[in-house]
Amino acid sequence: MTPNKHFENIYDLPMEYATRIFEIAKKVALAMKDTYKCEGITTLQNNEPVGNQHAFHYHFHIFPRYKDDDLHKFMGDKKLATPEERVKYANKLKEFFKANS
Numbered sequence: 001m002t003p004n005k006h007f008e009n010i011y012d013l014p015m016e017y018a019t020r021i022f023e024i025a026k027k028v029a030l031a032m033k034d035t036y037k038c039e040g041i042t043t044l045q046n047n048e049p050v051g052n053q054h055a056f057h058y059h060f061h062i063f064p065r066y067k068d069d070d071l072h073k074f075m076g077d078k079k080l081a082t083p084e085e086r087v088k089y090a091n092k093l094k095e096f097f098k099a100n101s
Helices: 015-036 083-099
Strands: 040-044 061-065
Touching: 015 040, 015 061, 015 083
Parallel strands: none
Antiparallel strands: 040 061
């Protein structure tokens, strides 16, 4: 499969891509549970403007969840992390996958 092929939303996504994305999403969710010691996981995928899709390419979100984290306000007054801040979390996941592959 070519990972850089464009699909606007879930309606355009071929089943073999959807299956592979979900397989990877499960692995990432398990890695987040172990690495970040989160209490839960939320997955999110939006389609069309009314469905809150802002970037018109298919993508799938995986959020670590903690009690009272107020995730659903993240588009409001919450500060999004900078790329420099996010790299330490990405590196933790990379370490998890290296150790568990």
